[in-house]
Amino acid sequence: MAVQKPSIPKGTRDFNPTEMARRNYIFDTIKKHFKRYGFSAIETPAMENLSTLLGKYGEEGDKLLFKILNSGDFLSNVSDPYLAEKNSQKLTSQISEKGLRYDLTVPFARFVVQHRNELVFPFKRYQIQPVWRADRPQKGRYREFYQCDADMIGSDSLLNEVELVQMIDDVFSELNISVIIKLNNRKILSGIAEFVGEADKIVDITVAIDKLDKIGLEGVNREMLEKGISAEAIEKLQPIILLQGSNSYKLVQLKTILETSTTGLQGLDEMNTILRYLEHLKVNNEVELDLTLARGLNYYTGTIFEVKAAQVQIGSITGGGRYDNLTGIFGMPDVSGVGISFGADRIYDVLHETNAFPSTTNDDVTVLLVNFGGDEELYCLGLLRELRNAGINSELYPENAKMKKQMKYADDKKIPFVIVAGDEEMKNGHIAVKNMTTGEQKTMSMQEFIQSFTQ
Amino acid sequence: MAVQKPSIPKGTRDFNPTEMARRNYIFDTIKKHFKRYGFSAIETPAMENLSTLLGKYGEEGDKLLFKILNSGDFLSNVSDPYLAEKNSQKLTSQISEKGLRYDLTVPFARFVVQHRNELVFPFKRYQIQPVWRADRPQKGRYREFYQCDADMIGSDSLLNEVELVQMIDDVFSELNISVIIKLNNRKILSGIAEFVGEADKIVDITVAIDKLDKIGLEGVNREMLEKGISAEAIEKLQPIILLQGSNSYKLVQLKTILETSTTGLQGLDEMNTILRYLEHLKVNNEVELDLTLARGLNYYTGTIFEVKAAQVQIGSITGGGRYDNLTGIFGMPDVSGVGISFGADRIYDVLHETNAFPSTTNDDVTVLLVNFGGDEELYCLGLLRELRNAGINSELYPENAKMKKQMKYADDKKIPFVIVAGDEEMKNGHIAVKNMTTGEQKTMSMQEFIQSFTQ
Numbered sequence: 011m012a013v014q015k016p017s018i019p020k021g022t023r024d025f026n027p028t029e030m031a032r033r034n035y036i037f038d039t040i041k042k043h044f045k046r047y048g049f050s051a052i053e054t055p056a057m058e059n060l061s062t063l064l065g066k067y068g069e070e071g072d073k074l075l076f077k078i079l080n081s082g083d084f085l086s087n088v089s090d091p092y093l094a095e096k097n098s099q100k101l102t103s104q105i106s107e108k109g110l111r112y113d114l115t116v117p118f119a120r121f122v123v124q125h126r127n128e129l130v131f132p133f134k135r136y137q138i139q140p141v142w143r144a145d146r147p148q149k150g151r152y153r154e155f156y157q158c159d160a161d162m163i164g165s166d167s168l169l170n171e172v173e174l175v176q177m178i179d180d181v182f183s184e185l186n187i188s189v190i191i192k193l194n195n196r197k198i199l200s201g202i203a204e205f206v207g208e209a210d211k212i213v214d215i216t217v218a219i220d221k222l223d224k225i226g227l228e229g230v231n232r233e234m235l236e237k238g239i240s241a242e243a244i245e246k247l248q249p250i251i252l253l254q255g256s257n258s259y260k261l262v263q264l265k266t267i268l269e270t271s272t273t274g275l276q277g278l279d280e281m282n283t284i285l286r287y288l289e290h291l292k293v294n295n296e297v298e299l300d301l302t303l304a305r306g307l308n309y310y311t312g313t314i315f316e317v318k319a320a321q322v323q324i325g326s327i328t329g330g331g332r333y334d335n336l337t338g339i340f341g342m343p344d345v346s347g348v349g350i351s352f353g354a355d356r357i358y359d360v361l362h363e364t365n366a367f368p369s370t371t372n373d374d375v376t377v378l379l380v381n382f383g384g385d386e387e388l389y390c391l392g393l394l395r396e397l398r399n400a401g402i403n404s405e406l407y408p409e410n411a412k413m414k415k416q417m418k419y420a421d422d423k424k425i426p427f428v429i430v431a432g433d434e435e436m437k438n439g440h441i442a443v444k445n446m447t448t449g450e451q452k453t454m455s456m457q458e459f460i461q462s463f464t465q
Numbered sequence: 466m467a468v469q470k471p472s473i474p475k476g477t478r479d480f481n482p483t484e485m486a487r488r489n490y491i492f493d494t495i496k497k498h499f500k501r502y503g504f505s506a507i508e509t510p511a512m513e514n515l516s517t518l519l520g521k522y523g524e525e526g527d528k529l530l531f532k533i534l535n536s537g538d539f540l541s542n543v544s545d546p547y548l549a550e551k552n553s554q555k556l557t558s559q560i561s562e563k564g565l566r567y568d569l570t571v572p573f574a575r576f577v578v579q580h581r582n583e584l585v586f587p588f589k590r591y592q593i594q595p596v597w598r599a600d601r602p603q604k605g606r607y608r609e610f611y612q613c614d615a616d617m618i619g620s621d622s623l624l625n626e627v628e629l630v631q632m633i634d635d636v637f638s639e640l641n642i643s644v645i646i647k648l649n650n651r652k653i654l655s656g657i658a659e660f661v662g663e664a665d666k667i668v669d670i671t672v673a674i675d676k677l678d679k680i681g682l683e684g685v686n687r688e689m690l691e692k693g694i695s696a697e698a699i700e701k702l703q704p705i706i707l708l709q710g711s712n713s714y715k716l717v718q719l720k721t722i723l724e725t726s727t728t729g730l731q732g733l734d735e736m737n738t739i740l741r742y743l744e745h746l747k748v749n750n751e752v753e754l755d756l757t758l759a760r761g762l763n764y765y766t767g768t769i770f771e772v773k774a775a776q777v778q779i780g781s782i783t784g785g786g787r788y789d790n791l792t793g794i795f796g797m798p799d800v801s802g803v804g805i806s807f808g809a810d811r812i813y814d815v816l817h818e819t820n821a822f823p824s825t826t827n828d829d830v831t832v833l834l835v836n837f838g839g840d841e842e843l844y845c846l847g848l849l850r851e852l853r854n855a856g857i858n859s860e861l862y863p864e865n866a867k868m869k870k871q872m873k874y875a876d877d878k879k880i881p882f883v884i885v886a887g888d889e890e891m892k893n894g895h896i897a898v899k900n901m902t903t904g905e906q907k908t909m910s911m912q913e914f915i916q917s918f919t920q
Contacts, residue, residue, distance in 0.1 A: 046859070079560070134860075142511070
């Protein structure tokens with residue numbers, strides 16, 4: 011077989027042991043808090059029926075789904091006209107019935123409806139799995155990446171939003187990332203659209219305003235004009251877009267702005283309630299009411315969350331919101347839920363940039379035993395067993411190689427302790443321990459060495 | 466949008482929280498021992514280039530790969546003749562360039578060669594990820610399933626085989642599954658084929674013999690005859706296939722059988738060495754030299770492993786072996802490696818059948834606080850914070866629902882403790898704790914309650 015130069019598809023990544031230790035540090039921290047807050051894990055298949063995925067992510071979404079070719083003779087049932095036309099789009103549904111999941115929210119909604127009789131409601135699940143999108147790969151944008159989601163479904167209580175803010179605060183406090191937790195509410199946005207007289211253009215308005223950070227106020231206004239929003243409406247929106255001040259101040263202003271909008275006042279009431287709860291609880295990071303926050307997805311019907319790193323210029327690192335009818339698509343209407351998704355890759359980038367990864371992790375091998383071959387090797391196999399029984403990750407160099415080579419191996423793998431148990435040590439029943447970090451060498455019994463770990 | 470009855474593709478599964486806890490029990494146990502033995506984690510993408518995957522799994526393998534349809538206008542570059550012929554097989558390579566990984570071993574080999582300059586050799590990696598095969602789904606056979614692999618590459622020392630046997634022994638001892646760890650050697654099988662005068666038919670012989678458990682001796686002999694193996698050779702094979710007795714006895718018999726085969730004697734020497742090491746070490750489970758063991762894959766060149774559950778009728782639950790030239794395909798020849806793969810789904814089935822899953826796991830929510838609304842709710846939010854800070858997984862019911870409903874929630878979710886902190890408890894600074902398992906109710910301070918956990 012001809013030699014193939016090894017490579018992987020664009021937008022995908024391999025993770026070596028160091029990267030894995032860092033990624034797991036992030037996942038384990040998030041998972042710990044998911045569990046702490048009473049969420050339980052589920053997993054769904056990588057492959058969903060295309061019918062589950064199509065039409066859920068907007069116009070562009072369908073194009074970004076990875077589709078799986080049917081097995082066997084996939085052309086046997088296709089229409090000849092489509093083939094003759096070379097119509098890729100029409101042919102797809104005839105040669106493909108499955109696709110890779112694009113996010114964890116639609117699979118979650120499908121799961122809840124499919125298993126509704128087995129679940130306890132309100133149902134609180136977390137899910138940490140990869141998702142796939144055929145995006146154009148760029149910095150921070152991959153074709154395969156993990157999402158870390160926590161959703162609660164079956165309760166419209168705002169206490170759930172409060173819990174999620176606290177959970178976000180706990181996760182980022184533990185990761186040592188200073189954040190701004192931004193809140194908005196879809197009903198407030200509806201109220202604003204009503205107030206400026208363009209109630210039916212809420213999507214165009216919010217999509218434009220959401221880009222404020224990226225394209226500036228002039229860019230936002232230009233886009234709204236292009237979408238047919240009246241000049242008067244745009245004028246009325248300016249002070250709202252530019253509204254500064256404390257959350258309390260903004261709430262007071264909004265009371266006036268939204269006073270004729272039932273929906274708007276409802277959203278304001280929800281926001282008031284959430285912020286009042288949070289005042290009673292200790293939150294380390296800043297919580298900000300941001301009226302320009304909309305986020306791309308259409309299914310949010312209430313509170314909208316977004317988290318930004320306070321000290322690093324990067325897109326949002328966590329997002330989410332309340333949705334009143336996600337499961338309706340699958341036949342279970344009127345079940346309210348709210349959830350958030352941690353962007354593990356962005357969090358990785360922030361920790362990398364702020365040099366905030368811990369220097370060691372539990373994954374590391376702690377001890378290397380030197381291999382002298384023969385009887386000493388057998389003796390060391392016994393010592394190895396003692397170390398492992400004591401819970402210490404250890405290995406014995408697999409061959410009787412030169413000492414220099416074995417020490418280099420320990421050094422390259424950053425193994426902190428090398429144990430020498432040769433002829434002499436065997437006789438004494440002692441071991442010679444070299445601390446690879448300090449360079450210090452000490453003779454002791456294996457028992458002493460093990461005890462120094464369990465203290 | 467019309468209502469779609471939710472379902473998932475055949476051969477795939479959802480996992481609810483109870484199933485997740487059980488699966489994680491298996492993965493966490495295996496992972497703990499992987500790390501204990503000095504293996505480090507890596508991950509590779511779900512999607513590999515088709516060129517990496519094709520031709521690596523035998524004739525049938527290519528058909529069982531899931532292929533990913535190219536994005537965009539995938540028909541634009543196809544040959545019209547293929548379209549006209551409706552030739553699915555020829556068209557595949559024109560409309561698909563990526564596939565889902567079929568196992569973890571080929572991606573591992575590709576990874577090693579691609580990253581050879583970053584790795585420390587001998588390289589010991591573990592990998593726990595799902596793989597995908599378009600098999601016909603049946604009991605115990607899924608289209609998406611996890612593999613738990615540990616491989617060491619860059620050393621031909623037999624100590625590595627010994628380590629793997631010990632690791633298998635440790636894992637199944639901890640899982641409380643009694644197993645038989647079967648060993649064989651590809652060189653011994655070569656030697657046997659030479660001995661019976663059919664050296665070039667080793668594959669046909671071993672494929673047939675490997676089916677002994679499934680089709681019996683008559684079936685095995687019939688198959689060998691069909692494959693053109695001479696009657697004399699089949700006659701000479703009978704006593705070898707039926708060889709019983711201790712490992713030492715078998716080794717003695719093999720010495721005679723293989724005496725004119727260099728390769729055979731080499732294999733025998735390797736087996737002798739491994740078994741002698743194991744005699745010096747404490748192994749809980751049975752280790753058996755099984756001359757009928759071959760396993761399907763062609764890349765094994767030395768030791769072959771297979772693990773069977775001693776008390777449950779099920780296929781193999783772990784397998785693996787030594788391979789001298791896996792990375793050669795990708796341009797790095799002559800690097801020897803050895804590895805094993807734990808079949809998590811089969812292990813799940815064994816634990817299920819023997820009722821050996823532990824009754825509780827760490828994932829469970831430990832405390833539910835009852836929600837009375839108003840001031841009591843706010844007070845309970847404070848208690849919740851105390852519980853979580855102490856590391857106790859807790860939740861507050863999200864609404865002021867009837868007590869009966871809240872208790873049912875705790876019961877359905879198997880939450881072991883329900884805490885009531887209403888008007889009276891607030892005044893006293895106490896909490897009323899109900900133990901849901903015993904039914905016992907007790908009043909105490911939060912501090913007392915927390916201490917009872919950390920003891």
